[in-house]
Amino acid sequence: MSLLEVNHLNVWFGRGRRPAVRDLSFTIEPGQRLGLIGQSGSGKSVTALAVMGLLAENAQVTGSVRFDGRRLLGAKEAELAQLRGRDLTMVFQEPMTALDPTMKVGRQVAEVIRLHEESSGRETRRRVIEMLDRVGLPNPGRITDAFPHQLSGGQRQRVVLAMALMLGPRLIIADEPTTALDVTVQAQVLELLDAQLAAHQAACLFISHDLAVVARVCQQVMVMLDGAVVESGPVRQVLSQPVHPYTQGLIATARLDLATPGARLPTVEDFYAGGQR
């Protein structure tokens, strides 16, 4: 049985509007990492939020989302809350806003434990410090007592990652987890995510607009355009032999090493006229 099974997912905001996600179906097996690529507005994040059940109230959703055989779409909020944070977690794009500014970092990580398990204060603190250490934060004892604004962006994203990994989830949805970070920090965080996913044998739905990043973390990839998947398959195959013109365009524009100095750079529109909408 697949860990995550999404069937004919449709999401739209408001009657008569163009759907944000159209007839999307995919599965993720236990331990598998699936990349989801597409430009802004292609429906990547909406897909992630739909799986988590975190879409705004004005969103209309049809189709089915099953996690480990359990129906997520239409499930009671309390039932979802039990799964979230324990079996199913999410890493957000913006580390600057994903942490509550009024709460100390250690307490926010401890919240995840507190929401799902009985644990004494001292034991919780020990586990939090251990986790912060595992995600590579220096001096974790001091960082637990820091407020988010006292940390750098990279440090905050590590804290967000610590929250997502705390209880050893089976599926992590990472929504552009490195987009807001600068390149060196990006590499460190990716390496960390890679190692932790392997250590926990956790599956991952990895959302990004960066082909190189996806190629590094994932085995499978889906390319989304205007709310629908236009191409999917093993990363190596999709990147080396793209079939859909949009994917061809994406890859061509990413290969700056092939560009001739002085010549005009390729754009996605050279390959796919409907790309810019």
Added chain:
Amino acid sequence: MRRLSLVLGLALIGLMVAAAALSLVWTPDDPYLVRPQDRFMPPSWSHWLGADRMGIDLVSRLMVGARTTLMVGVIAVCLAIVVGVPLGVISGIRRGWPSQLLLRISDVMFALPALLLAILLVAVRGASVATATWAIGIATVPVFIRMAHAATLSVMAQDFIDAARSCGASRSAIALRHVLPNIAPIVGVQASASFSTAILAEAGLSYLGLAAPATTPTWGRMMRDGQADLFLTAWPALAPGCAIALAVLGFNLLGDGLRDQLDPRLRELG
């Protein structure tokens, strides 16, 4: 400059609280003792701000009156916070028809002046400080509902709320652990502003004779009595009038100062 309003506000309010507290153990003169020979006496060593038409020392009466004013303000604002903030937060988190109904009701209450509500209550329960406090408190509730509702909406739109939900936090956990701490500064500022409104409302009700009986010293009542003798001497009306103005100014300055202190964007610049 921003510090100044906070300090000045705190100083004015501190003075008022100190006077009220001191009046519990000491006043320059007996605030209830009638001395006919001191009637309309201008400020002097025996009566620092003079004496009123009954020959009662104005300073002593102002100090005792500060107690009533503070008590009415504290109780009314607390009542408004305790009722209004939870309702506002809940209506901001759960946006069903009950929340919409609540917001419309609070809009209607907004349109109804506190004074009218007070007259209504007084007609039913009789004039007393307690009635006035209730009336002011109830009239202030919608202010806090609206404010807490709007603040909750803006907090709920933040990423960290989604992050908390993705960690498995229930609605009530989010309300208590994330929304309340984040809107607390705004509630504090609003409380300070509402306090000054409450003081004015209490003075107004007392002035109209809708709050305290004549024997209870309150600033509004003192002003009303002083006004009758305005052509003979200005002091009995001027003293409580200034006290009210300074108290209102104090709470407004405190509110402004608090807002500036609590706004992180302004703090970073300063």
